Amino acid sequence: MGDSDIIKLGAGSDLQIYHNGTHSYISDQGTGDLKILASKIEILSPDAGENIAVFQDDGSIKLFYDNSLKLETVTGGINITGDTDTDTLTVSGNGTVGGTLGVTGVVTANAGVVVDNFTLDGTTLALSISSIGSKYS
Numbered sequence: 001m002g003d004s005d006i007i008k009l010g011a012g013s014d015l016q017i018y019h020n021g022t023h024s025y026i027s028d029q030g031t032g033d034l035k036i037l038a039s040k041i042e043i044l045s046p047d048a049g050e051n052i053a054v055f056q057d058d059g060s061i062k063l064f065y066d067n068s069l070k071l072e073t074v075t076g077g078i079n080i081t082g083d084t085d086t087d088t089l090t091v092s093g094n095g096t097v098g099g100t101l102g103v104t105g106v107v108t109a110n111a112g113v114v115v116d117n118f119t120l121d122g123t124t125l126a127l128s129i130s131s132i133g134s135k136y137s
Helices: none
Strands: 006-009 015-019 024-028 040-044 051-056 061-065 068-074 077-080
Touching: none
Parallel strands: none
Antiparallel strands: 006 015, 015 024, 040 051, 051 061, 061 068, 068 077
């Protein structure tokens, strides 16, 4: 088969596999979903020398950048290696920072905040305390 020749499967050519001379395609043209059944799926670089993604049945999903693991699903959630960049971050449970937490905007705390060590690199600190228990009277 040559470039742009199409392998057609199904009564209405529902599934097509082809190469157009530049890109390769698996195209689901019919009704229903395209389902890939496997206990493990590995997406590799063209020379099979680098991982791109690995999907493990009843296990993790691993995403790679330049063959370096960056995101992995685990039993308790996800593990991310490297920096993350997000427009909004909402933490509904407990959060722990093991290193330095840098904030370039405003920090608002609407619940109890425990701070072991606080460093201010600026000229103004405004604290508003609505109630202090008898421990601090």
